[in-house]
Amino acid sequence: WDKRDDDLMPFSVLPRSVNLTFTPPPGEPGGIVAGPQSVTVRFLENHLVQTPPRVAEARLDAAAIFFRFEGNDCELDENVWRVHLGGILNGLATPILSIERPGRFQRMGDTTWYQCDLTAGELREFGNQLQQVCPPGSSTLAAGTAIWFDDIIGHVAPPDLVGRGVP
Numbered sequence: 001w002d003k004r005d006d007d008l009m010p011f012s013v014l015p016r017s018v019n020l021t022f023t024p025p026p027g028e029p030g031g032i033v034a035g036p037q038s039v040t041v042r043f044l045e046n047h048l049v050q051t052p053p054r055v056a057e058a059r060l061d062a063a064a065i066f067f068r069f070e071g072n073d074c075e076l077d078e079n080v081w082r083v084h085l086g087g088i089l090n091g092l093a094t095p096i097l098s099i100e101r102p103g104r105f106q107r108m109g110d111t112t113w114y115q116c117d118l119t120a121g122e123l124r125e126f127g128n129q130l131q132q133v134c135p136p137g138s139s140t141l142a143a144g145t146a147i148w149f150d151d152i153i154g155h156v157a158p159p160d161l162v163g164r165g166v167p
Contacts, residue, residue: 017042052157053080053149056112059163060085060134060141063123065099065116066108066167067149067159077102081152083116087133088144096129097122113167140164 085097105114133145
């Protein structure tokens with residue numbers, strides 16, 4: 001089914017499982033395995049998300065990322081799915097981190113702030129890059145540092161404010 005041209009009208013008779021099969025034309029490779037490949041897809045009801053991520057403020061520390069979201073938990077689940085960090089490194093725009101919010105970001109007490117402590121592996125792998133965008137001893141982020149957010153269906157938006165340090 002091609003659902004791109006019908007204004008996101010819902011499927012009927014849901015939920016529904018459908019088996020999709022790809023059979024390569026004769027003489028062409030079939031991908032990972034030769035011959036027909038199948039996958040079962042379960043269709044559920046549609047969910048329309050009309051606004052991109054609405055993050056009021058994001059902050060970066062040497063070992064954590066924070067953001068402030070003013071909506072409720074249900075809105076957070078659909079509105080902020082992934083958090084990205086990038087910067088200008090060696091004169092090039094460079095993606096540094098991309099973290100899925102569920103399971104990583106925890107609410108900070110009874111506030112509207114959420115915190116993700118970077119893992120030891122992330123600090124080892126991205127430590128040099130993090131120090132370039134969040135220089136030790138500086139109270140500001142390096143020029144060109146960007147934090148942006150994806151929602152559950154792929155809309156992308158930056159926060160209203162970006163800063164340095166623990167809120």
